Amino acid sequence: MNVALQYLQLFLLIPFLHQASSNSIPIFNAIYSFGSSYEDTGNMAILAPTASGFRNVLNPPYGETFFNRPTGRASDGRLVIDRIAVLCGLPFIPPSMAQGQDFSKGANFAVFASTALDRNFFQQNNITNIFLTQNTSLSVQIEWFENQKASICNTTCVEYFSKSLFAIGKFGDNDYLYMLSGGKTIEFINSTVPLVVEIIRSAAERLLKQGVLHLVVAGIRPNGCIPVVLTYFPSANSSDYDSLGCLKVYNNIGIYHNTLLSSAVKQLRLEFPLARISFSEYYKPIIDFVKNPTKYGFTSGTQLRACCGTGEPYNYNLLASCGQAGVPACPNPSIFINWDGIHLTDAAYHIIADGWFKGPYADPPILVL
Numbered sequence: 001m002n003v004a005l006q007y008l009q010l011f012l013l014i015p016f017l018h019q020a021s022s023n024s025i026p027i028f029n030a031i032y033s034f035g036s037s038y039e040d041t042g043n044m045a046i047l048a049p050t051a052s053g054f055r056n057v058l059n060p061p062y063g064e065t066f067f068n069r070p071t072g073r074a075s076d077g078r079l080v081i082d083r084i085a086v087l088c089g090l091p092f093i094p095p096s097m098a099q100g101q102d103f104s105k106g107a108n109f110a111v112f113a114s115t116a117l118d119r120n121f122f123q124q125n126n127i128t129n130i131f132l133t134q135n136t137s138l139s140v141q142i143e144w145f146e147n148q149k150a151s152i153c154n155t156t157c158v159e160y161f162s163k164s165l166f167a168i169g170k171f172g173d174n175d176y177l178y179m180l181s182g183g184k185t186i187e188f189i190n191s192t193v194p195l196v197v198e199i200i201r202s203a204a205e206r207l208l209k210q211g212v213l214h215l216v217v218a219g220i221r222p223n224g225c226i227p228v229v230l231t232y233f234p235s236a237n238s239s240d241y242d243s244l245g246c247l248k249v250y251n252n253i254g255i256y257h258n259t260l261l262s263s264a265v266k267q268l269r270l271e272f273p274l275a276r277i278s279f280s281e282y283y284k285p286i287i288d289f290v291k292n293p294t295k296y297g298f299t300s301g302t303q304l305r306a307c308c309g310t311g312e313p314y315n316y317n318l319l320a321s322c323g324q325a326g327v328p329a330c331p332n333p334s335i336f337i338n339w340d341g342i343h344l345t346d347a348a349y350h351i352i353a354d355g356w357f358k359g360p361y362a363d364p365p366i367l368v369l
Contacts, residue, residue, distance in 0.1 A: 026089035028165040033081050034141045035110035035169020037074040042095035044112035045072030053130040056323025065346045076333040077346025083353030111136035116171040116199045127182035138203050158211035167216040172196045193257050201264040208272045214369045219258035221282040224250035227306045227314035227341040244290050276369040280362040285352045289337045299335040307336035316341030
């Protein structure tokens with residue numbers, strides 16, 4: 001292995017060397033996670049650390065709040081999956097691409113910018129994006145897990161995984177945003193939602209057939225409330241914005257996606273009655289934060305602005321974004337919902353994770369899975 005890459009991996013894995021546990025007796029054997037940048041704890045940093053659109057995440061001020069260094073996470077600190085690990089009495093889950101790691105307590109297969117749809121779909125529909133250079137879609141991540149199974153549990157996999165927690169993260173947001181930035185109409189995007197949801201359902205089924213009994217399936221966020229969307233896809237018509245200042249048409253895609261996915265989860269429960277499957281939300285908590293920021297510790301007036309960035313009115317500019325030289329971050333990220341115009345702050349992720357673990361942002365909560 002390249003020496004520079006070895007040092008990079010060691011640097012990124014420092015957080016995983018600490019037992020980040022608040023429970024003396026773990027609730028699960030392990031956690032195995034799939035997802036994109038809301039869940040990636042370092043895979044893209046190993047896979048393509050110089051990739052355009054990603055390398056900023058390896059620069060300060062990313063990671064400043066908890067780790068005091070960039071870790072490959074797209075936040076100022078921890079992600080939802082980090083907090084879930086702590087609540088379950090487990091160490092932080094290492095990225096699956098890390099060399100020399102013990103994955104018996106879990107592995108994170110999530111990769112920054114990943115999609116539910118395979119890369120072929122975007123190529124066939126003439127959709128290009130700087131983040132589509134790697135094929136790290138959901139089905140690819142599931143394949144990585146299946147290829148790694150033998151090294152984790154050998155002949156005891158069914159028993160071991162039946163006592164582990166599996167989490168399929170926020171797939172779909174990137175698919176729809178790549179279509180939007182690729183010039184596709186809202187009608188086209190809406191027509192793909194059932195396909196995206198079916199891919200997520202199929203991935204969940206694939207895991208359940210391998211003996212998984214504790215599964216989290218996450219919905220998507222309200223993209224109409226995210227600074228990058230508000231900045232680059234604004235409307236001149238004030239009626240296109242809701243009372244919170246969010247763009248209704250993009251939030252409606254999220255509502256449609258989450259409704260279909262929730263129904264798919266209900267069907268999976270019928271097909272796998274021994275399994276406990278949680279439908280967990282990003283949409284509802286973010287809307288709650290934007291509606292009533294002070295209730296959750298955020299400052300009124302910052303709901304739709306990024307903590308780290310430049311530009312008005314949402315503090316987001318792709319050409320001068322967080323992690324680039326000279327781009328400032330707010331003094332106190334904990335009073336902001338959004339970190340860099342796309343991803344959330346450690347504080348926001350913390351509240352969402354607690355809501356997944358004990359409610360109200362999961363049905364049922366992880367604590368009773």
